Amino acid sequence: MSDDNPHSSNGSANKSFIDKIVQVFTGEPQNKDELVNVINDAEDRDLIKPETKQMIEGVLEVAEMRVRDIMIPRSQMVTLNINQSLDEFLPTILESAHSRFPVVNDDLDDVEGILLAKDLLAFGFNGNTPSFCIKDVIRPAMIVPESKKVESLLKEFRSKRYHMAIVVDEYGGVSGVVTIEDILELIVGEIEDETDEAIDEEIKHLASNVYQVKALTDLEDFDEYFNCNFDKTDDDADTIGGLVLHQFGHMPQKGEETKIGDFDIKVVSADSRRLQTLQISIPKDHEINGKITD
Numbered sequence: 001m002s003d004d005n006p007h008s009s010n011g012s013a014n015k016s017f018i019d020k021i022v023q024v025f026t027g028e029p030q031n032k033d034e035l036v037n038v039i040n041d042a043e044d045r046d047l048i049k050p051e052t053k054q055m056i057e058g059v060l061e062v063a064e065m066r067v068r069d070i071m072i073p074r075s076q077m078v079t080l081n082i083n084q085s086l087d088e089f090l091p092t093i094l095e096s097a098h099s100r101f102p103v104v105n106d107d108l109d110d111v112e113g114i115l116l117a118k119d120l121l122a123f124g125f126n127g128n129t130p131s132f133c134i135k136d137v138i139r140p141a142m143i144v145p146e147s148k149k150v151e152s153l154l155k156e157f158r159s160k161r162y163h164m165a166i167v168v169d170e171y172g173g174v175s176g177v178v179t180i181e182d183i184l185e186l187i188v189g190e191i192e193d194e195t196d197e198a199i200d201e202e203i204k205h206l207a208s209n210v211y212q213v214k215a216l217t218d219l220e221d222f223d224e225y226f227n228c229n230f231d232k233t234d235d236d237a238d239t240i241g242g243l244v245l246h247q248f249g250h251m252p253q254k255g256e257e258t259k260i261g262d263f264d265i266k267v268v269s270a271d272s273r274r275l276q277t278l279q280i281s282i283p284k285d286h287e288i289n290g291k292i293t294d
Helices: 008-025 033-045 052-064 087-095 117-125 150-160 180-188 218-226 240-248
Strands: 100-104 113-116 144-146 164-168 174-179 202-209 208-213 259-260 265-268 275-283
Touching: 033 052, 052 180, 087 100, 087 117, 100 164, 113 117, 117 144, 117 150, 150 180, 174 180, 202 218, 218 240, 240 265, 240 275
Parallel strands: 144 164
Antiparallel strands: 100 113, 164 174, 202 208, 208 275, 259 265, 265 275
């Protein structure tokens, strides 16, 4: 006997999922685990794409995080001194390729404001511009506590049109900085911009004893290239990223550093779920491919 409604089976499946979604907004499920099950079920039924699921999971993570969990720590902040001349701090701007810079007095805890790199354009293309004074172009700094919820900060960024905030501890000291990009990357993954160099090969020589390495580089290939024995360090790791992750003991953020043997390792890019790119600084006099590094 033929089925009068050939789509009834699929319709029933969709209805089942829709019923679950309705439950989410009518009081059920009662916890995050049950909500995650609904999302996983949606992906299994091809109702949402894996990328969509990843973003939903990112949103759920953001909802539970505090600013201290995602901020760039004080030691890694790139700042400008309000007493410097344009010629003195311009190399810092060019080298970092950032678009916003906290401007401080002699003490890092004394933040005077934020400098937008684009505000310097008028001083570079107008020969009649009067002498430059950084105090005239800096903008007010947004100050937030470490304990502030990331979700709340994102709303504040959007409403006030800020892109950067200075993070302070309970004593009022500067503990770091956070940007709207840091938050968005938790949801959508790493955001590459025009200044980010694409890395096509797994291992790229940058300068003297500094290399850029994809986190998924096989440990055997890494050992062969760098003439080391990292593959023997951890039986559970197959890639350099896996070994570095084990060394940290947590999912590191962009800019975090560690050391394995004589190699200094810095996280160049990562999101809340995976490492992507690492910067490897090897010791001087280390032999690579028959050559001694400077």
